[in-house]
Amino acid sequence: MTKPSAVADVMTVGEFNRRINLLFEQDPEMQRARVQGEISDFKRYPSGHSYFTLKDDEAAVSCVLFRGSAGRVNFSPQSGMKVIAVGKPNVYDKTGRFQFIVSGMEQAGLGDLYLAFEQLKKKLAAEGLFAQERKLAIPYIPQRIVAITSEAGAVIRDIIHVLERRYPGFNLLLIPVPVQGKGAELQIAAAIRQANAENLGDVIIVGRGGGSLEDLQAFNEEIVARAIAESQIPVISAVGHETDYTIVDFVSDLRAPTPSAAAELAVPHKARLLERQEQLSSALELSVLRRLESERKRLRQLRERPVLMQAAEFVAPQRRQLDFLRQQLLSEMRRLPREARNQLLPLQHRLSRPLEQKHARESKKLELLSSRLVNIIRSRTATQRSLFERLLVSLDALSPLAILARGYNLTYTEDKQLISSVSEVTRGDTISVRLQDGSLLCDVREIILEAGK
Amino acid sequence: MQEENFDFDDWMKDMAGTDENKNEVCSAVTDENSYEEKIARLEEIVSLLEKGEVSLEKSMELFQEGVELSNLCAKQLSKVESTIEKLMENGERVDFSKTVDSDAR
Numbered sequence: 001m002t003k004p005s006a007v008a009d010v011m012t013v014g015e016f017n018r019r020i021n022l023l024f025e026q027d028p029e030m031q032r033a034r035v036q037g038e039i040s041d042f043k044r045y046p047s048g049h050s051y052f053t054l055k056d057d058e059a060a061v062s063c064v065l066f067r068g069s070a071g072r073v074n075f076s077p078q079s080g081m082k083v084i085a086v087g088k089p090n091v092y093d094k095t096g097r098f099q100f101i102v103s104g105m106e107q108a109g110l111g112d113l114y115l116a117f118e119q120l121k122k123k124l125a126a127e128g129l130f131a132q133e134r135k136l137a138i139p140y141i142p143q144r145i146v147a148i149t150s151e152a153g154a155v156i157r158d159i160i161h162v163l164e165r166r167y168p169g170f171n172l173l174l175i176p177v178p179v180q181g182k183g184a185e186l187q188i189a190a191a192i193r194q195a196n197a198e199n200l201g202d203v204i205i206v207g208r209g210g211g212s213l214e215d216l217q218a219f220n221e222e223i224v225a226r227a228i229a230e231s232q233i234p235v236i237s238a239v240g241h242e243t244d245y246t247i248v249d250f251v252s253d254l255r256a257p258t259p260s261a262a263a264e265l266a267v268p269h270k271a272r273l274l275e276r277q278e279q280l281s282s283a284l285e286l287s288v289l290r291r292l293e294s295e296r297k298r299l300r301q302l303r304e305r306p307v308l309m310q311a312a313e314f315v316a317p318q319r320r321q322l323d324f325l326r327q328q329l330l331s332e333m334r335r336l337p338r339e340a341r342n343q344l345l346p347l348q349h350r351l352s353r354p355l356e357q358k359h360a361r362e363s364k365k366l367e368l369l370s371s372r373l374v375n376i377i378r379s380r381t382a383t384q385r386s387l388f389e390r391l392l393v394s395l396d397a398l399s400p401l402a403i404l405a406r407g408y409n410l411t412y413t414e415d416k417q418l419i420s421s422v423s424e425v426t427r428g429d430t431i432s433v434r435l436q437d438g439s440l441l442c443d444v445r446e447i448i449l450e451a452g453k
Numbered sequence: 454m455q456e457e458n459f460d461f462d463d464w465m466k467d468m469a470g471t472d473e474n475k476n477e478v479c480s481a482v483t484d485e486n487s488y489e490e491k492i493a494r495l496e497e498i499v500s501l502l503e504k505g506e507v508s509l510e511k512s513m514e515l516f517q518e519g520v521e522l523s524n525l526c527a528k529q530l531s532k533v534e535s536t537i538e539k540l541m542e543n544g545e546r547v548d549f550s551k552t553v554d555s556d557a558r
Binding site for chain 2: 170174291
């Protein structure tokens with residue numbers, strides 16, 4: 001079958017594209033081309049394929065990294081990276097789009113920004129700027145929080161939102177700054193210095209949302225790092241989202257993974273503080289009430305002690321024992337026959353005399369002992385009574401304290417004597433009235449005696 | 454006769470308050486101190502009172518101090534109105550809460 005000559009050397013578009021690819025395939029070097037350049041516009045799709053542009057100062061080429069090949073790349077390619085890509089040229093049949101099909105990739109040195117970051121990090125670390133002992137303590141409850149960030153965007157809103165939730169009653173001062181672009185670092189550093197010079201707060205949060213290395217550049221600048229290192233006000237850094245570390249994160253006193261987290265680190269949870277304060281307040285009252293109750297009980301028990309009963313009761317058992325022995329002796333003797341008794345009579349005398357003498361001695365001793373006991377008890381009860389009185393005064397003075405809070409008060413004379421009757425003051429006296437939170441010094445203008453009292 | 458479970462001399466000592474300060478860690482805490490310090494002292498006072506080892510007079514003093522501290526702490530937490538300001542370039546401070554309110558909520 002012949003074709004019209006006019007048509008013989010005419011190709012379809014598809015044939016044309018395929019022929020180009022055939023040309024590429026005839027050049028083995030092009031089939032395993034190694035191309036060095038910087039990745040930009042890197043995009044990874046859910047399919048697993050990635051598309052990006054490889055460029056250098058002079059030129060650019062579209063690249064595709066298919067899912068199957070992506071698994072062989074042992075790093076995570078990102079825009080800004082310098083790489084050597086291995087692959088082959090290809091014209092896509094359907095669109096005629098020329099692309100470099102990358103089958104492998106290795107890093108060709110790190111990007112300039114990354115190198116600068118590493119160098120600065122090393123330099124500042126060597127100066128000791130990241131040292132733990134340089135870190136300032138974040139105040140437990142800050143009086144005023146200074147936020148240095150963009151006034152637009154989610155960061156300041158996140159911070160305010162968290163502060164409102166955790167610690168209503170906070171004071172926040174925003175120093176608005178650009179957080180990326182040319183000169184941003186100068187303004188951030190200036191804001192930190194201004195906060196210090198004008199003592200604008202007692203903690204600083206400096207930060208921005210996440211972004212590429214280029215976006216975060218202001219937070220990797222030496223001038224910002226130095227301003228933070230010199231800050232007398234503690235600085236919490238809040239740059240990006242968790243995985244992004246910047247120089248600012250290393251030099252700040254506390255690094256928060258996100259702006260919300262920074263706000264959480266800046267203030268305590270107020271509801272918990274209130275809870276604790278209330279717990280302590282009632283524990284305080286309870287402990288004193290318990291103590292008072294136990295002191296009252298102790299007083300009651302002291303008053304009922306047997307030591308305060310009749311001393312004679314202590315002597316009685318001994319006296320009874322003596323009587324019993326005597327009776328026993330007499331009855332034994334009565335049971336003896338007369339003659340034996342007669343025989344025994346002198347013996348009985350001999351026996352009973354020392355016994356009676358002993359009895360007398362013992363009785364005397366007992367009386368002496370019991371009178372001493374009575375004396376001791378008397379003097380002790382006297383001391384105790386005066387102590388009871390002191391204690392009662394303490395109790396009376398103390399117990400109203402707990403209820404001062406409910407509006408009761410204590411009135412004292414000028415020489416601190418508690419007044420309980422109008423008869424204890426005269427007109428013109430100065431008296432002091434103690435309330436729960438202080439005292440009033442008052443002059444007595446008039447004394448009104450209530451009828452029947 | 455011996456008094457069985459009551460030591461009179463100990464009681465005298467108690468009343469005279471001779472070993473007063475042995476359990477105290479902090480000295481007086483005032484409004485000048487931080488919230489943390491005030492709460493720490495309050496905690497200490499409560500635990501001293503709960504142990505009941507201090508004399509009655511000392512307990513009274515501690516209780517008074519505790520009430521004052523508790524009031525100071527409560528006062529410090531009582532403020533709920535926040536201020537949200539923005540520092541202008543001319544050094545002026547303007548309310549920023551409205552700006553945030555309008556586009557954040």
